[in-house]
Amino acid sequence: MSSSTVSATPGMNNQQYLELAIPLFSFGATFAGVILWSRGIEINFQFFALGCVIGSCLLAYLAWCRPKKDIVALSTPIYAFIFFVVPTDYMSGIVLQMLYAASLTLLLVRLKYRFGEAHTAVSAGKELASPLRDYVDLTRDAVSGLSPETAHQAAVVISQFSTGEYARAAGTLGGSSGSLPAILSRAAGIANEHALLLEGSAPRPANYKTFLPEDEALLAKPLPPSEDEERHFDAQLDNALLVIFSAAWIGAETDRPHLLGCQAFLLKLFQ
Amino acid sequence: MKIGNVEVKISVISIGVFVIFTIFLILASLNSPDVRSNLIWLIPVLFMLLVIPVALNYMSRSQYAELEPEYERQAKTVRVKLINENMIGKIVRIDGVVERVHFQFLNRPQYSVADRSGAISVKMFTSPDEEIKVNDLVVVLGQVIRRYIVTGEPVVNCVSIRKKRDTDDA
Structure with a gap:
């Protein structure tokens, strides 16, 4: 839909x-x-x-x-x-x-x-760009069925990450993780961990939260080999935010204008 | 040149302007007695061509030096990829490598700084504390702004750019 x-x-x-x-x-x-x-x-x-x-x-x-x-x-x-x-x-x-x-x-x-093409409906923030649209379709079954409140919290997390409000983003979606779909629960955990690290300007920890191998089919970006630790760590956050975005887009229709405002940020996560 | 704790740098353009007008003044004073009679105020005015850029550089650099601790306190270390137009006004720290340097000779350098996630333009409106070259590993402190103030893509308005030290990773 x-x-x-x-x-x-x-x-x-x-x-x-x-x-x-x-x-x-x-x-x-x-x-x-x-x-x-x-x-x-x-x-x-x-x-x-x-x-x-x-x-x-x-x-x-x-x-x-x-x-x-x-x-x-x-x-x-x-x-x-x-x-x-x-x-x-x-x-x-x-x-x-x-x-x-x-x-x-x-x-x-x-x-x-x-200097590229003129503003389109996508760049003007009126329409979802195709990579995001396709990703929402891919993950629809895995992240749908959220309560409106939880979906709104997911939208808030995306908005806070895009504005660099990492302290506020941490824990926003973590409270009710028991009721979240499995992949979204893991995404929320990863996003919380990264938000705390970003807020404290802390380096990558030796052990950090990751998606499970069974999640890979639903991730927007393939995870780099674990030898490339820094990229592997970064890709966890990129994927987590895109999973959370998908859940927010599907579950919180009233928040879609705000999510469209974060589109440029979200599209960069695919790179 | 050092004034107080501030290392003041003068751009080659300012020196060039001073040299050209000095030559003009010498030639004019050799040819015209009228000019010679006015040297008492022409020479100080000539030196103002050097003094004014030095004073401006001193003021901007001392102001940047005052801002740096506050920026250091507020800045969050982010990957370049996370910087977007919703972060306009946020204070950030970037660790990266310098890919390009422009306008260093104007004392208004612009750098392209890249990390593993992407590259961003870093603008500085005064001269940096140390000379930054291509391929230097640097730490940038600055505020996210739009390239043309009200429009354009996000860039970093740099308050401090310095070469990375071993202690930065600790």
Whole structure:
């Protein structure tokens, strides 16, 4: 009963139109100016820089829409103002506007390839990303049937871990571990142990809580070989938090908006 | 240069500006008697080009030195992977290795520090106590902020970065 669905993203189409509009406006306005001048309509050539100004604003908007911001693209409207506020004559105007339009196009290509895609429903926190959705489906039978109160506690643990409130996270889900499904009980124990260690900035202990071999089919990340102790220890927490998240997502529908707010943190746990 | 307990560093940019304006002043005073007659205030102004960056560096470094014990007390040692945008404002300690160093010459260094779980950008708005190079094992103390204050991914606003000592693991 995953509430999230792979929705069509109409925003993406709009984004593509906007991307197309940037070179269209910035080159197009200058070309329009050249055509008008060649027909004897000699309007001040500075006005045709408006295409470059609009192109800059569109580029800045596209940069703003991305989770990873490009400060160069964001600041192009300021440069457009600086470059085009001063009146220019015909030939220098053409050169300046064409160079500026070419620069905007290059910045657009750079934005697309170096700064990723625009916000999606996932990155905007409206929809669950596919690795988390798939993991919830995988563990549904193993962690379902929690009381609303316990499921809420699981959601609280996730929220507290994502905000670095480790002292408060410790013990939040431990109190009623007898009534928890086996894998969730182990996950709660691991999360509690790590929360206390993180709160005290303590190093990895020699003996620590782990999942059982029978849990492995339900774990999000395969456990590294036990010789690599540090990674093995870290993977226990990553898996524990994802098990707790799954239980919270299934059992506490009212907490889903908060869990979506922790999505970026949870997705990093898969890495 | 040491002022009190604070080791003050001046960036090469500030020295470069001072040198360029010194050359300008020498050339101008050789060519113009008017400039020579004003040297009594031009020379102190020239030295202000060095004094102001030194004073700013002293103030920022002494302030960072005051903050360090408080950060040391509050910081929690975390893996890079656990740092996320919900932790904006939290004080953290990272143990890691320096992968990249930028803008050291501006006295505003930016490091990319990685541990076994990932890498994060560490920004510092003054010069560090010791020179940090690529591949150094370091301990970073700082606050999680957004890259561009109100937007961007989480980065660490560093108050202290130092090479890891044997006692850090104890």
